[in-house]
Amino acid sequence: MTDPVFGPAPAAADDPELVQLLTPEGERVHHAEFDLDFSADQLRGFYRDMTLVRRLDIEATALQRHGELGLWAQLLGQEAAQIGAGRALAPQDFVFPTYREHGVAWCRGVDPVRLLSLFRGVGHGDWDPNEHNFALYTIVIGAQTLHATGYAMGVQRDGAVGTGDPTRDTAVVAHFGDGASSQGDVNEAFVFAASYNAPVVFFCQNNQWAISEPFERQSRIPLYRRAHGFGFPGVRVDGNDVLATYAVTQAALQRARDGQGPTFVEAYTYRMGAHTTTDDPTRYRLSEDVEHWKLKDPIARVEVYLRRNGLVDDEFLAEVANEADELGERMRRECHELPDPTPTGIFDLVYAEKPAELAAQQASYEAYLASFSDEAEEVSA
Amino acid sequence: MTTMTLAKALNSGLRRAMEDDGNVLVMGEDVGRLGGVFRITDGLQKDFGDDRVIDTPLAESGIVGTAVGLAMRGYRPVVEIQFDGFVYPAYDQIVCQVAKLHFRSKGRVKVPLVIRIPFGGGIGAVEHHSESPEAQFVHTPGLKVVACSNPADAYGMIQQAIASDDPVIFLEPKRLYHSAKADVDESAELGPLWESRVVRPGTDVTLVGYGPTVSTCLDAAAVAGEEGRSIEVIDLRTLSPLDLAPVQESVRRTGRLVVVHEAHLTLGVGAEIAARVTEECFHSLESPVLRVGGFDTPYPPARIEEAYLPDLDRVLDAVDRTFGF
Numbered sequence: 001m002t003d004p005v006f007g008p009a010p011a012a013a014d015d016p017e018l019v020q021l022l023t024p025e026g027e028r029v030h031h032a033e034f035d036l037d038f039s040a041d042q043l044r045g046f047y048r049d050m051t052l053v054r055r056l057d058i059e060a061t062a063l064q065r066h067g068e069l070g071l072w073a074q075l076l077g078q079e080a081a082q083i084g085a086g087r088a089l090a091p092q093d094f095v096f097p098t099y100r101e102h103g104v105a106w107c108r109g110v111d112p113v114r115l116l117s118l119f120r121g122v123g124h125g126d127w128d129p130n131e132h133n134f135a136l137y138t139i140v141i142g143a144q145t146l147h148a149t150g151y152a153m154g155v156q157r158d159g160a161v162g163t164g165d166p167t168r169d170t171a172v173v174a175h176f177g178d179g180a181s182s183q184g185d186v187n188e189a190f191v192f193a194a195s196y197n198a199p200v201v202f203f204c205q206n207n208q209w210a211i212s213e214p215f216e217r218q219s220r221i222p223l224y225r226r227a228h229g230f231g232f233p234g235v236r237v238d239g240n241d242v243l244a245t246y247a248v249t250q251a252a253l254q255r256a257r258d259g260q261g262p263t264f265v266e267a268y269t270y271r272m273g274a275h276t277t278t279d280d281p282t283r284y285r286l287s288e289d290v291e292h293w294k295l296k297d298p299i300a301r302v303e304v305y306l307r308r309n310g311l312v313d314d315e316f317l318a319e320v321a322n323e324a325d326e327l328g329e330r331m332r333r334e335c336h337e338l339p340d341p342t343p344t345g346i347f348d349l350v351y352a353e354k355p356a357e358l359a360a361q362q363a364s365y366e367a368y369l370a371s372f373s374d375e376a377e378e379v380s381a
Numbered sequence: 382m383t384t385m386t387l388a389k390a391l392n393s394g395l396r397r398a399m400e401d402d403g404n405v406l407v408m409g410e411d412v413g414r415l416g417g418v419f420r421i422t423d424g425l426q427k428d429f430g431d432d433r434v435i436d437t438p439l440a441e442s443g444i445v446g447t448a449v450g451l452a453m454r455g456y457r458p459v460v461e462i463q464f465d466g467f468v469y470p471a472y473d474q475i476v477c478q479v480a481k482l483h484f485r486s487k488g489r490v491k492v493p494l495v496i497r498i499p500f501g502g503g504i505g506a507v508e509h510h511s512e513s514p515e516a517q518f519v520h521t522p523g524l525k526v527v528a529c530s531n532p533a534d535a536y537g538m539i540q541q542a543i544a545s546d547d548p549v550i551f552l553e554p555k556r557l558y559h560s561a562k563a564d565v566d567e568s569a570e571l572g573p574l575w576e577s578r579v580v581r582p583g584t585d586v587t588l589v590g591y592g593p594t595v596s597t598c599l600d601a602a603a604v605a606g607e608e609g610r611s612i613e614v615i616d617l618r619t620l621s622p623l624d625l626a627p628v629q630e631s632v633r634r635t636g637r638l639v640v641v642h643e644a645h646l647t648l649g650v651g652a653e654i655a656a657r658v659t660e661e662c663f664h665s666l667e668s669p670v671l672r673v674g675g676f677d678t679p680y681p682p683a684r685i686e687e688a689y690l691p692d693l694d695r696v697l698d699a700v701d702r703t704f705g706f
Contacts, residue, residue, distance in 0.1 A: 123487065124484065124486075125486050128486075128489045129490060130489070136486055138478075140477045140478070143446065143474060143477065146443055146445075146449070147447075147449045147450040147453065149446075149447050150447030150448060150449055150450020150453075151451070151453055153447060153450065153451055153454075154450065154451045154454025154455065157451075157456070158454070184442060188443035188446070189443065189447075191438045191440060192437070192438055192440075192447050195438050348488075349483065350483065351523070351525070351547045352491050352546035352547050353546065353547060355525075355622030356622065357622045357623060357624075358622065
């Protein structure tokens with residue numbers, strides 16, 4: 001549609017360039033800006049990571065079906081986006097996830113059982129963000145993008161950008177999805193990051209669906225193009241291509257560490273599962289779409305490439321499969337062993353310095369609980 | 382000892398905190414070169430630089446949300462919300478993130494953040510510039526909420542709020558910024574932050590206020606004193622946690638309590654005080670606990686705000702009514 005005065009409106013149908021280094025058929029292709037040489041070990045590592053986090057996801061989904069978890073947010077189909085983004089990080093980089101970044105958590109060394117505790121209802125967040133440089137899962141959509149931007153402003157004030165020291169210069173990653181791109185907080189994060197040239201990478205996994213709402217409900221233009229309007233570069237990468245995701249993320253992280261400011265990375269992917277285990281996607285999307293995206297599977301293409309080039313043998317693949325089985329078995333076992341919190345323990349977690357009035361409320365509740373045990377003792381006596 | 386306005390006392394307290402701890406940052410709209418619309422941060426950017434006194438984009442959720450990230454990186458941000466009515470765009474960040482991160486993380490993440498809010502009416506302002514939103518934050522576990530009423534407290538309390546490892550909503554009575562003047566001893570040791578305080582002893586009725594209504598209560602006590610009625614006035618100072626021990630001790634002697642705030646009456650801080658004092662002092666009460674506050678209407682246009690705000694006469698009327706039961 002071209003307005004006679006204002007000219008043409010951009011359209012979602014515009015076919016944006018998609019950075020890709022490995023096609024769905026497993027063909028290695030090259031890209032002028034983002035190409036990298038990957039070692040055989042790196043490629044095998046990507047395969048192993050993606051296979052294990054897929055198993056993690058399947059196992060957690062099964063645990064939910066068996067009533068061991070109240071809920072699970074599946075990452076199925078987004079393994080390449082998350083492993084590519086996660087493995088591109090330097091140790092000192094800091095990540096702010098949504099609630100679906102199980103693959104990034106894996107790369108940051110967070111034990112998958114820690115992730116289960118949130119969904120089992122035994123805690124709201126069960127790892128130390130500063131131990132893993134990985135913030136807690138954030139459930140309010142988009143809120144963490146501001147935290148990431150603020151953290152990046154802190155990095156700037158610490159003089160940890162643009163020094164040229166690869167162990168010091170630090171980037172921050174804000175994860176979010178296509179739905180979150182409509183949130184005010186995300187747009188404010190773009191404004192703040194641009195204004196201060198903060199060392200943050202906005203990593204959007206556009207998995208096409210915000211529960212039941214298709215991407216078209218969120219945006220009339222490809223998301224990565226929004227970055228331009230905020231004053232920083234954006235790029236769309238094949239989110240099912242772990243090589244391309246890794247290469248693009250690494251370049252964006254380096255830009256941030258060098259002091260060149262924020263970058264928007266749109267990892268174009270697809271949510272193969274439901275939004276969460278409570279969702280029923282058959283009510284709102286066609287199975288043909290899912291079948292279409294199955295052909296773009298992130299793991300299969302790496303396996304084809306590795307096999308075709310003689311970089312793996314059956315023994316390696318069997319080892320990874322075994323490792324996945326062991327991970328699944330451990331998750332099932334340790335999920336059961338997660339201790340329930342105590343009702344009186346919650347009073348201790350609210351404040352760094354517990355107020356007397358909260359301590360009094362706690363004491364009153366403990367006395368109430370104790371009154372039952374007294375009764376029980378009297379009855380038994 | 383220096384005579385200073387409440388605004389100057391806050392400015393001096395902020396300056397002192399920034400000198401004492403290099404991680405203290407000030408951020409907000411117009412806080413830099415302008416020194417804030419009320420000049421509370423006057424001169425701070427000149428002396429501490431724009432890395433520590435940060436003019437932000439005009440987005441309150443962005444200000445508070447980035448302050449959370451700065452706190453996670455080890456800084457102690459002091460955020461200025463320009464006016465009370467503009468805090469709501471940041472409400473989600475305050476209630477869901479600032480207040481809950483310590484709990485969510487089992488204490489691993491601390492948010493030593495101070496959110497300064499000029500609050501209350503009486504300055505003839507347009508809509509959204511005269512509100513008293515404190516109950517919204519008192520109702521939120523994880524936040525602490527304090528209100529200063531005089532220059533000496535403003536100077537000390539802002540430093541103590543900044544030193545707190547918990548997030549603090551810091552309420553400043555804007556109509557007293559430049560009118561309240563008092564001697565402030567900047568070298569004196571600071572008293573406890575989380576305590577309310579008897580500011581005028583009395584024997585017949587207890588009057589409780591905070592922020593801008595403390596001076597109203599003191600005026601009422603002075604007038605009542607001329608009429609032979611002895612009123613004890615308590616400045617709450619801390620709204621979350623509430624320190625009601627001095628209030629209850631007082632009510633056990635006077636048997637009568639009136640709570641005064643500018644905020645709407647329904648489910649306000651006064652309602653909570655009435656409930657708790659009734660629970661604790663039931664047998665000492667000679668009268669129900671009465672409240673004087675803003676009406677359950679939106680804040681009115683400025684030409685009639687004096688009718689809406691609790692004033693000397695409405696407070697004295699409530700005092701009289703406590704003798705009618």
